[in-house]
Amino acid sequence: MNNIMYLARRSLATPNSTQHLRCYCMPPSSSSAPNNKLFVAGLSSAVDEKSLKDAFSSFGEVSEVRIMYDKETGRSRGFGFINFSKDDEARCAKDAMDGKALLGRPLRISFALAKVRGGPVIVPRLSYVRDATSRNR
Numbered sequence: 001m002n003n004i005m006y007l008a009r010r011s012l013a014t015p016n017s018t019q020h021l022r023c024y025c026m027p028p029s030s031s032s033a034p035n036n037k038l039f040v041a042g043l044s045s046a047v048d049e050k051s052l053k054d055a056f057s058s059f060g061e062v063s064e065v066r067i068m069y070d071k072e073t074g075r076s077r078g079f080g081f082i083n084f085s086k087d088d089e090a091r092c093a094k095d096a097m098d099g100k101a102l103l104g105r106p107l108r109i110s111f112a113l114a115k116v117r118g119g120p121v122i123v124p125r126l127s128y129v130r131d132a133t134s135r136n137r
Helices: 047-057 088-098
Strands: 005-010 021-026 037-039 062-069 076-084 107-113
Touching: 005 107, 037 088, 047 062, 047 088, 076 088, 088 107
Parallel strands: none
Antiparallel strands: 005 021, 037 076, 037 107, 062 076
């Protein structure tokens, strides 16, 4: 199957012309690219790499499991990553395990986003607006 996405856009009509449709071709976005890495949140502090791998290995070959730990305390931060060898195995695991309990806590699973280094970080500024009632006090 072709992985090219087609976008259609209407051109603006002038009084003496008719509207017509223009089609643009673009490569697939990164969200439609195969992704075999899952982000798993809601992990119990009792979960370790072996128990997490055992829970997900029934869906396919798990190539890597990483649980994130706090540097100071050494305790689990409650989330981790699971790499599958194939993206369809990751999709099946996500669909089956999202919301299911592991050692008493429900898991929240999504596809992991690619790590971007050196990119700009945009933090929106919140403007403080006082309403009319607070000005009269």
